[in-house]
Amino acid sequence: MPEHFADRLIEAVQGRSTPACVGIDPLIDSLPASLVPTERSEQADLEAVRRFCLDVIEVVAPVVPIVKINVAFFEPYRAPGIQLYDDLVAVAHSAGLMVIGDVKRGDIGHSTVQYARAHLGGDGRHPCVDAVTVSPYLGSDGVEPFLVPARRHGRGVFVLVQTSNPTAERLQGLELTSGGTVSDAVGGLVAEWAAADGLVGTSGYSAVGAVVSPRDVPSTRRLRAAMPRCTFLVPGFGAQGRSVEEVATCFNADGLGAIVNASRSVIYAFQGKPADAPGGWQAQVREAAVEFVAQLKRMHSERRE
């Protein structure tokens, strides 16, 4: 297994023949009814979340190469929630998955060093994700400390560039006197970080990627051209609904350069369906993951035509 993050990611994507990533955002009130505890307590809820996530990981592991675990859904449970997040990282690794920690951290330099240590560690004392998401609002020293473990331990960093939420435009879409938008300027910074010494793998792709939710085809093309070495983490397939053409624009001509995430449309695929269906809710999650992979495959073959 090559040590560089992007090289490992490409190997994983090619191994499963899909750039699909399943996002694990567990909410107690959205779990299958059979899992929700009858006597509710924080501990019982967290145990239900654990059982749900373990099954989701087991079911999607043969179908997709990557899971993204969002720590926001674990922090309300405080210390035991963080313990569960760490446990799931280890379980997903044992199942052969690559793991992105969706943590969106970012602070001034000496604090970011601590976040980088916490989340891309490498001291072997805790399970450690393969890559994290980070926020660029603090500038270079909110990101660069993450590049140290990226280099040293073959980890990856996805910098938020253009997000999928409705009001992102109020900041990210602001027009600059120098041309383009705030997202374009962040894209420029990301391209610079991505090209830094020791961060580009033998594949030509960098350990520094970007979270890019395609807003429209022209702006996505612009971001794609600005960050040629970066893998895009494309959120919001399914529940947040992007068009196939928009998502296709996130890929490079080599068919690489993007991984596509779906969270709710896969992990909550059982909602509104009969609870006594054969194979239970797990079969419905599996089916949704398979359908997600098929959709991406259709997108790629349409694009080639």
Add this chain to the structure above:
Amino acid sequence: MPEHFADRLIEAVQGRSTPACVGIDPLIDSLPASLVPTERSEQADLEAVRRFCLDVIEVVAPVVPIVKINVAFFEPYRAPGIQLYDDLVAVAHSAGLMVIGDVKRGDIGHSTVQYARAHLGGDGRHPCVDAVTVSPYLGSDGVEPFLVPARRHGRGVFVLVQTSNPTAERLQGLELTSGGTVSDAVGGLVAEWAAADGLVGTSGYSAVGAVVSPRDVPSTRRLRAAMPRCTFLVPGFGAQGRSVEEVATCFNADGLGAIVNASRSVIYAFQGKPADAPGGWQAQVREAAVEFVAQLKRMHSERRE
């Protein structure tokens, strides 16, 4: 005690006659030599961090009204670190301090709801800080979910507007075609959130504040004028060194509207001093906190002259 965050904050500041806040950023390698364990392990390190923080809280509680605890320094210890962070929040509250959780969270809407639940909770199951810092890169839905517990449970939210780190300008300082910089635009958004229904206290100040590190007098005046109802959390007094005039500009004419944070210059005041001084390292931390308060007092009296 009034329920509204800004009203409580003003009462606390007036009770101690100072807007000083001490930042708790504990690093094992910066602790007094007497605390560093001879046999290093993660557990032993964390125990040393606990003893250090407990003493710092005890020593500064009679001097300042507020502490800011940065969760970045606890996350490398994973679950036990988060447990310690929560324990310290409870201890600081028992010591009569208000507590700001420096967490810099921010995500898309439904994930931010979880961060808001985690950090401004209000379900009474965990110790809960009085206010948090949040990142604006995701736009309104990265911030607005925090306003729900702010309203409901009398909590506060400090949105990052202009930070103190050297490279912040690369994003925050970008010039907009609509005039001003990205920081100015975020200031405008913050002013809008701050004025929303149910967020302004009887003091006239809002539960929504802003992290503003004064870069120069004109830009600080502009931000001050743009966010009249907002308390500024001013970082970087001491170690990150801002001029007195720059910091003074963060206050409104009523002498309110800002709290000023010093972290390393207070909690590591013992560094480079004899370890056997009377009162030990705790006396040096206390003295630094007293001197920090005196500096702010001199600043205010110079300003009035």
